[in-house]
Amino acid sequence: MNRGGYGGPHHFQPRAQNFAPRFFNNAPRQPVEPAGKVVAFDQCREEKITPASDNQQLLINSYDLKRPGRDVIQYELKFIADYGLKKIGESKPIEYLSDIPTEHVLASVRKICLTRLYELLFQQHGTYFEANKLNKNGMYEHVYVYDRTVKFYCSLEMQDRGLQNPFIIDISSMTPDLFGHLCNPVKVIATLKQTQKLDSNTTNAAEMSTYLEALFCQHQLDGPEQFVKFGSKMFDLQSKVDITGGCELTDGHHKSVRIAENVAELQIGAKISPFHQKLPFLHYLEVRFGLGPHDDFCSHSVIEKLASLNGLFVRTIHKSNNEIFRIHGITSIPANQLTFEDRNGTRISVATYYETFYKKELEFPHFPCVIQKIGKDKVTKKEIHMHYPFEVLEVQQGQKFPKDVMNNNQEQNMIKAAQRLPGTMIKAIENQKKLANIFDEDQYVSAAQVQIAPNMKTVKAEVLNAPVITYKNDVTKQVDYGVWDLRGVGFVKPVEINALAIFYNNVPHNTVLEVAHKIHIQAKILGMEIHSKECFGLTNEQLNASYLEETILRYRDEVGVDFVLAFVSGSEFHNILKATEIVTNVPTQQVEPKTVTNPKLGAVTLGNVIQKMNLKYGGYNQYFQQAVPSQVNGERIDLFQSFLQDTMVMGFYMSHPSPGSSEDFPSVCGYSFTTNKRGNVARGGFVYTKPRQYILSEDELRKPLEDAVKLYFQENGSYPQRVLVYRFGTSDGEIEKIRAEECEFMMNELTAAMNGKTPKLTVIAVRRKHHTRVFKQLNQIDPLAKAPFQNVTPGTCVPGTTESDIFMVPHRELQGTAKPTVFSTVFPSSGDADLTPHFLRNITHAFCYMDETVNSAISVPHTIQSAEQLANRGSKLWHSKNKQLDYSEEDKIYSRATTALNPQIASRYWA
Template sequence: MSGLSLTEFVERPDPGGSAGRAIKVNANFFEITQLPNINVHHYDVTITPDVSPAVNRRIFEHMLVVYGSSELDDSRPVFDGRKNIFSPRVFPFDSKTFDITLPGDEVPQAVVPRRPPRAFKVKIKKASEINLEELHRFLNAESALSPNCLTAIMALDILIHHKPAMLYSSVGRSFFSPNGARPLSGGVEVWNGFYQSARPTLGRMLINLDVAATVYFQPGSLLELAVKILNYRHIGDLRRGLSDYDRGKLEKSLRGLLIKVTHRGDVRRSFKISKLTLTPASSTFFMKENTRTTVAAYFLQAYGRRLQYPFMPCVVTGKDVFLPMEICSVIEGQRHVKKLNETQTAEMIKFTCQPPQVRANKIKDGLQILNYHENEFLNDFGMRVANEMVQVDARVLPAPTISYHPSSRPATFVPRDGSWDLRGKRVTAGATLSSWGVVVFGTEQILSRASVGAFIRELIVTCVETGMKIPNKDPQVQYANPHGVIEDSLQNACTRARNAVGSQPQSQSQSQLLVCILPNKGVPLYAEIKRVGDTVIGIPTQCIQMAHTRDPKKNYCVNVCLKINVKLGGINAVLSPHQIPFLAEQPTILFGADVSHPSPGDTTRPSIASLVGSMDAKAAHYVATVRLQTARTEIIADLQGMVVELLRAFYETTRRRPQRILFYRDGVSEGQFVEVLHSEVASIRAACTSLWSNYEPTITFVVVQKRHHARFFPSRRDEGDAKGNCKAGTVVDTGIVHPFEFDFYLQSHASLQGTARPTHYHVLYDQNGFTSDGLQQFTYKLCHLYARCTRTVSLVPPAYYAHLVAARARFHFKGERWLDTESSQSNASESTYLAVKPELRRVMYFM
């Protein structure tokens, strides 16, 4: 491989790493034991008028019934639902247009006039002929990934997806079934499904098969759905009528939903909800045969039906068609694409969280459902798939030695199973907290002063035991209205805290804090506290759930202490320099970058790009910067300016220029690798030369991916952890990785629940000459230095911190109204983004 230029990214520098204890793991990949040994024929298809992929598939299926034998020589082609058809045999034409008429809805003529059949034109044009020899050469590391190889892999992907997409609800590379659906709160339910993807690796193609789950609206009565959306107890609660707030919330949830009517027999026609009427059915008027009448009166006259819920608004469909909600039924199979609220998210996690062995068994169930061996499309193409997971070589990397303050017992230790505790230990560098206050958002009847005092005493004792210095052990406590003006409450608490110590501290950012006790987990209050603390007052805030204050637990207080210490500039734990020579030998900066996008369907909010950079040789102190950019843009628009800002901060902190840069980039998909490489590495380089003309540090750029479907299962029970997962530090860099590029999977954490998800690291650019062992071990060691907990984490900390910074920046919009987990759509355009105050920009306020 050494003499070939196979990729513009980084080629694997060696056959793979050797550090650690060698083990075998089962991975949820299944080998394609026989690739098609024929030329595959690729056709471009255009269907007019433009309709959804699901309707396109019905058109395609109908076309095969009508024209399959006469025009397509009995070929059994596969279709992606959009633009591509692949056939094992050549069609007897280069280009042809077919007229397809889908049958109309089967509706009794006496009930409603039959809807006209739907006519479509299907134009099929020869695109190319794929010889899989080029794919074989790529898999054997003999040639680069050419457009022909990409098309061949796409053809295999479409081949394995075609039949499930015809039988089930299809979303991307996954398909779902209502069998075994579980209801969530808010009128939605979780459907189980399976994900599958054709993946190239050295010498062979694999199918990555995993369980999947997504959320659909519950079918059936629209009124019952409304009850669940509004969180009412039962349908009788609707008799009170709807407030303007509830009507708006309901309209936002129902807009775009497909319904059918239940008052006209077996009518199969669907209607799309565009909005709700402002008036109830009893006073919503329309013209019928030159007579002005209400919806309720019309239904009584036309159908002899007296509405039970005339006080409910009507749904509006089409061009001013008003339908009472009680005669509407939600059609099954409509996906809920909006962001779930906090309760729904917790329920979803509970439903989808499965122990490793359960997940492995469900994946095997999926293999039975897919039944590759008897799939007539695969058989027609001559493709065969193994029915057992692949077993691959893996290694468990050794954990590093973690160091705390020399007075700790012990001061250094090697963690076991990815976690440790702080008993007998003191943080490496404890911050001093002299001026601080406590704000309780509630009343003394809800949480007494005695309870607050007891919790604060326990917190102080814990902080002092772990090495912080707290001269003021009697902070000012005040109560505040959680529904009042939060900014005024925090400003007042801040003033009282300063006055209590006689004068403002010299370094406000390092020695002042507001502890805020919150009545619940609601987002609006938390978001406003963070906005005010970060962008108005300029002091760190530490939020505490009220439930934890009534019976303060030592472990909880320890976790709070860890957060407070780093927010005030302290250092919790470090690794000795000889363990991380890449950081210690030369001035080196670690970057972590992420881009956070608005929720699906949100057309007004921007994307947020975040960048953090390490400021010391211990990788303990980071500084963050944020930029807003065009929504859904993945490339960081002002990366040059952001890197300049953090390089300047590094120089001002250390009086040295970094000679090496290691950049961990989160949130990039494979299809964006080339664009990110070209744009962002150039931006980093431009930032360096804009600061100092001859400044050219060596750069390594690594993409970090968590959104993938690779999972590992110990092949022997004694090689797993107590939960049945692979042990923390498990790394895989053979068998299921890229044929020749530098990538690896690292499961750096011990999962608390469910099946652990490894993180995929892919090196796009490397001037630092990393070996597989070098980058894998360095990354794993960093995962022990996440400041908020005493566990290894699943994501390398610079990328983790960048994610936290981007999430925090969402709260920095003045004028937002936070509902559940997201702001109201109507208010977004009126909100203003506020930057973090200068006092906080050099501390880890986002922790």
């Protein structure tokens, strides 16, 4: 080992009989009472908590709608292509064009085809649809809404037209590439079938929302070459900004219709997304990879670099009928050496073939070819490939550029563009509404007799008071716009580290010593004690799992190393370092070298490092009190701390494998929980489940709930009377399943873990994947102010569509426009609720101040933040350790992995 020297007053000491205790024996006890009195929560649970403001008038990115004034009939409209007889007695299967391909690029091409067929249907059969019938304003008399799949809405009642009596469409004006084939169909027919009548006053909110969302897309669906649709998002391919490397940013929006009882609104959110540039393939290679005519494209290094192109869609440009296909690979042999048998059985090179059959002499015959996978040979089962020279291809437009292959420059440009300040975001939303022709005078909207408010909706909002943050010896910190400082405080529960090992790589030795000394001094000010520390330089060859595990184990056993800091860069090293915790049970922490070597490294950054160290080793940094205690019978009562005296708080976060991942990669549920009477996150873990399983079973909930109840009892000598669960990773559709299934499982397992005692359970669903934004009124936004002050005040709450829903911005937004978090109480029902919506709103807001690794509020409660970190940790550990697992019994693999891969460290080691 390259031992660098140490930066503290004491070298590592030989292994002693007893190490220093983890916590100070003489540490002062936590204050008995906070500023407000603590009482039994049942005495005060319905009392009010004073807000900072209860009459804010804010904007939300929704527009009020007046529901349609006329009924429509929903039809099933299908277009069917018939390619006729290929040979006598052999028929090509007909193709149902309304069956949209799953790949976005092919889906976009198909929608261009369907739009053209839809136009021809109306041109050639306009009388049937009364398409020429206009009202007095020169607009459509009837409603015509087609979603470019099979749903067609019309106010005209028409007879069904089935296969026996279809519409015949003359497609002589269309080209084969629109159909995705080398030749046109012999004929295309359309069928029409009535499915249901949609009454304007229908109580079926889902059906009405689907209809209205299709209505508001009509103008952009009419221009499929310019607008590309991804689910509920629409992007304008003409609004492109080059961010180099073959990537461009495109403006777009998400829109959705919400209907609840007599209320209807259209929500629009402005979006920016990266797309591949539509460029000749050779030019694309130049701008993305810096490759040009003088590079050896057949070299191993270049072929390896080009492997990232697999899956990219390209379009041929040399044929009369061009086609689009997905890249299957790049050949390692140039076009002038790559040979195949032509139709006459003659062996011929790709370059010669193009010169002979297409009269095209390749400019770069020494370049390799793009591989297209055609299928498999029916006899040999081998893949059949086609090969195309680079210069006969172009990148197909409308493809998302994957964020995980972006370079730093592209990523920074995208982040900068996406971080639009509130005033800019409001204008972007209004521009998107205008671009989609969403206003009363539009011909589609007018025909449907829908009315849309011209301006964003104004909503009444409440701003909650931030809690008071409390440190050792009752020292309190007032929160200022979501933040506070660490000056003059000590940790509530500081730890003692026996021996701190500091690993470093590519950081000057003197810098390491200096930073280590600063950490030691500042940690002591905050109450921590580091008895000894030593610094070890690591070579690049030593940055591997086996070396790190062996080294940490040796120093743990020989000299009592019980914490590891690593000044080493990269996420790959981070994953290796964290995996050592499974074997060593020694908590670790990575600090990026750029942070350590930053000349501006100061107390704030060092404070964040030390806060994490204290948590990882088992300490607590702070707790919170109610800033303005409630008045109950003439006494000042702290409702927050009263609630926490007999309540356990938990968080669950579901993480799922990314699209395209191996089928064996599981979903991971991270969980965390509190055990003390101050609400600090104490412990947690993760559970592996079947891939993309969104609802947890009773078996999967057993370990988290048993662990939590057991440790709560050990700390308090009693079981919790209340359990408050925050459940993340849920969509609107999953909430009902959680209410119906998961909550019952939780109750069963809690009761079993508590020896038959049943706690009062409250479950709150937490969502961040939504498109709602909340703004100050435009005339209240100072465009010269910094981002936090252009945004709404931290603690802002806006009511949702039901009493159990709330949109909250707990945090201070440093860049762009703040995104609220949605909280929905899913259990128990409002009639059986133990906790009022008012109290839940306030305590949830307070928990957003208890992350303890930063001196600011975060966007979610602390148990959810920890659960997310643990879910991500579990996912990374699976990737690095799954080959070492026991696969002998397939049905037990996930439960065994849960046992094997959870680090056995009795602290918040993941902080």
